[in-house]
Amino acid sequence: MTMKALITGVTGMVGSHLADFLLEETDWEVHGMCRWRSPLDNVEHLLDRVNAGDRVFFHYADLNDYCSLDTVVDTVKPDYVFHLAAQSYPKTSFDSPIETLNTNILGTTRLLEVLRRKVPEAVIHVCASSEVFGRVSAEFLPIHEHVPFHPASPYAISKVGTDLVGRYYGDAYGMKVMTTRMFTHTGPRRGDVFAESTFAKQIAMIEAGLIPPVIKVGNLDSMRTWADVRDAVRAYYMLVTVKPVAGEFYNIGGTFSCTIRDMLDHLIARSPMKDQISVEIDPERLRPIDADLQVPDTTKFCKHTGWAPQYSFERTMGDLLEYWRGRIGAGHKQLSR
Incomplete structure (x- = not known):
């Protein structure tokens, strides 16, 4: 029987790459959850397959709408769930703290409650963030799983x-829920x-002559x-397929x-x-x-799964820059931010 994976936040950078990975490396059905108004830029290359x-x-649903979550889970009945959807911008969370807390905490609770009632046997990945550790003293470096939380934004909270x-949900109900604190990860499709x-x-944009040769920074x-x-x-993928343990939590990073x-x-x-570009502090970016x-200290996860990073910093940054050159070169209009 074909396995089914449900990816919440499929239209985001990570969700879209995860869909690509599962389509290439498994024979699973890939079910993506998104809001009706979600931009489809990151999954444009998948739309022909979706249409066919x-x-x-x-599937359209929203973490803040229990009924829509219930409908999606009841329709898909997933074997694996990758919960990536969130209000994921730390700086935005200072302006929209209530939306951030509601979406990320209560939204996750709504989803897990539906999963508990509909598919309690599913293997579930809940994506937290390295931001939970916040302002860490140098004495705690590298950061292991039991370093105290000291969140530095409403997003981190x-x-x-x-x-x-x-x-x-893993501890109380024996559900195979595992939580990750992924440290900084980037590449093509990363939000601006x-x-x-x-x-x-x-x-x-500078190379295309669209803005002056000044990079605004925080x-x-x-x-x-x-x-x-x-x-x-x-x-x-390895988290949910290599000896998954209910209630476990892992740091992952480069x-x-x-x-x-x-x-x-x-x-x-x-x-x-490069010789023409200057840098300027923008207070709005602080x-x-x-x-x-x-x-991070990723020993626990690497020992459990055998995972190790394969992409170099140079490759990642080069691919990110080429991604933006491609979008600018194709004429996609951009906010200057």
Whole structure:
């Protein structure tokens, strides 16, 4: 019998890459959950298959609407669930804290409650975030799973709730729910509200003559460990297929660490206009408080599954920049942000 996977947030960067991975590496049916108003740019290459009913199917639902979740789960009856949907922009959460908390904490609870009642045997991945650790003292580096939470944004607080709700359903009901705290991951299709993606987009726009050769930036001093989104989705697949343990939680991330400033310098160095580009602090891009030391210890997950990253930092950043060059070159209009 064919396995069925349900991906919430299928139209996002991670969801779309996960759909690609499952279509290429498994014979599963891939069911994507999205809101009726979700942009389809990231899944445009899948739409012919969706229209033809060729192993990939889209379902409209919203984490804030229990009835729609009930309908989707009842229709699909998934064997595997990858819960990726969220209000996922940390900076936006300062302006919309209630929406962020409602969507990410209560939305996750609504989904898990439907799954508990409809398909309690499903294997479920709940995606939290490394942002739960927030402002970590250097003494706790690298960050292991039991480092205390110190969230630095409403988004991070919401992901603490997401993390705990997921673990609760695993512990209380014996559901095979596993929670991940994925550290910084990026690549093609990354939203332009994230630092590395807005930098790459601005470089592509500069090269196309659309904006002056000035890159607007926020805090450049934060340390990040970088992973590729394509490594991330492979990790998520292994999470649910390699000896899944109810209630477990894992840090996942890359192996290359550098500051936001170093990452920006790397992207600029890839541009033929590198000698003309300058950098300017934009106060609008600064968060009230920042998670500034995001370096993971991924020993637990790697030992359990055998996963290891395959994409280099250079490959990831190069592919991200080429993604934006392609979009700008194709004439897609962009906000200057």
